[in-house]
Amino acid sequence: MIIRNDWTREEITEIYNTPVMDLVYRAATVHRAYHDPNEVQVCTLLSVKTGGCPEDCAYCPQAARYHTDVKVHKLMEVDEVLDSAKAAKDNGSTRFCMGAAWREVRDNKDFDKVLEMVKGVNGMGMEVCCTLGMLSEEQAEKLKDAGLYAYNHNLDTSEEHYEEVISTRTYDDRLDTLNNVRKAKISVCSGGIIGMGESHNDRVGMLHTLATLEEHPESVPVNALVPVEGTPLEDQPRVSIWEMIRMIATARIIMPNAMVRLSAGRVRMNIEEQALCFLAGANSIFAGDKLLTTPNPEEDMDKQMFQTLNLKPRASFKDNEAPVEFQTIPQ
Template sequence: MSASFPVSTAASSVPDNPANAADWASLAAEVLAGKPLTREQGLRVLNAPDEELPGLLDAAWRIRNHHFGKTVQLYYLKNAKSGLCPEDCSYCSQSKISDAPIEKYAMLNAERLLDGARKAAESKARTYCIVASGRGPTDREVDHVAGVVRQIKDEYGLHICCCLGLLKPEQALRLKEAGVDRINHNLNTSERFHDEICSTHTFRDRLATLDVCRDAGLELCAGMIVGMGESHEDIVDVALKLAELKVESIPVNFLNSIEGTPLQNVQQLDPRFCLKVLVLFRLTNPATELRVAGGREVNLRSMQPLALYPANSIFVSDYLTTKGQAAEDDFRMIADMGFEITTGDFESKQLLALWSKGDASALPVCESAGGSCGPVCGSTSPHRKG
């Protein structure tokens, strides 16, 4: 759902330093009227004392409810290529500097990718996500994916999202021509902090891939990983940059540190701070799909349900290299909050149907799920797939 609002040129009636729930509500009203959040107001959100959290969540809910109502979108994906990555992203269990014991395999063949599409189509799924690790795809891999996508489009007509890493213009065009609808490529962090987490590619490389995909007519999915040592200013800068880029979807990941990676000893985040981050992204990107992605369970913990006030999407089941919360627990959480599930693919629909009958454990979850795609697609590899 989307809406356009006139952009106000009048001075804000809300101080950069709101002091109570009424001020946060007024700020939400201005955002709904089309006035962009300032950097100072964004920092105020992240620095707000915990007693202001109810007011912050209420402000985010006003905006989320206006654009998306009570709907929650669930996502699964197909992990088409695992590990084997030459990049040195410090957060990633699939990088060349990681000692994490993960499964590694080359690009899946057409039969296995088509089988995933068949399962999605049988449940009238809208989106099928194809994810591959690595710096970027070879032309042969792009041709392989493009060929499979054409078959999927011909046979099932599914919405296709690909997470393939750094792309060249001709590769993006081939994917678009084949029927790919959206590319996921996360910023991960701010330009200022990027070199602290990766040296084998730059922040500008990531922006270039997003520009290439936009020029090719592809929709954009891009987000960040919170908790890698960045400052509040870095988080606000990413939120504002994504608003500038006008991406269609934003996955917000909270670092789930993996043993064997350089960030293995990073402490978990405060769940209240995680909620403030989600509020920030909703205020800065009011009409954009916002997903709670990798690290949701370990960082938000018992406060996971509150994330649905700013966010309108979550990832179900496992991540790329770590286990996620049981799908039936996600369904129960959504139902208990009074929200409505918009199912995403074959497994989520079947799990939802079984859960409603009290038998979700009877069906195994899919092998790959979620929305932070891995280093190749610009995501959060220790986090969820997708």
């Protein structure tokens, strides 16, 4: 099967609307051609700087303008973050993601501190990921030099629906950051959220944008909105499991090499529903009791699920050469 970057919206719409049994079968077949179906990447996400964000993303409890229960916390100390990374590694995570509620990265002491965090986590032999908002080409280079493996910057939704969700930055701003990350040769993590009042065409549009990038993102998170009281989207109805499965399966078919991450919304799913998502091509999850500020299944529940489904955690740096310090040096 050839990796394609020339998908049309019509082709993706046809895949998305395939009868669900046929869709899951096709996605599972593609998944087995490119991945071990019993292997799932376990990632941990830590909010290293919480709340007080000047953006107006309608789904986000960390926006300063909304009245939510999120307490504002300044940037954590490097040692605290490294302790959390070690605990995550001990619990089976192979990727550690650090999120800061910033609109954009600024060249200041806080960014220097984040660079130290990146160096420290990389030194543990984990894949280290950051999501820090918009990023310049020079900042991306600094993160790469510090040992950053991946950068998350979600498109959130389609270009057409974007202004209904966010007005404080543009869709092109998002794409520019992804381009800067790619230029620095950092792995790209980019997906979106469903359940924000978008149409099925908007969901297809977001997938179309990702699948027609010059290179597909190495990781595609699929999030179901977790409505938070105090945000403009607090009354949105819950996304059904079948909508999640359609998104995951379609992403798997059009971006076969990507890790497709079953992300926010998993706390509302039972094991059977999550198993259907894995069958449809999801092969990455976030572990830990929180995703930045929203609830997530407890780690013990995930361990039980892995046992029940005979899943195994994916090793770090599986698709790449390990960093020099972790390579076996020929004698």
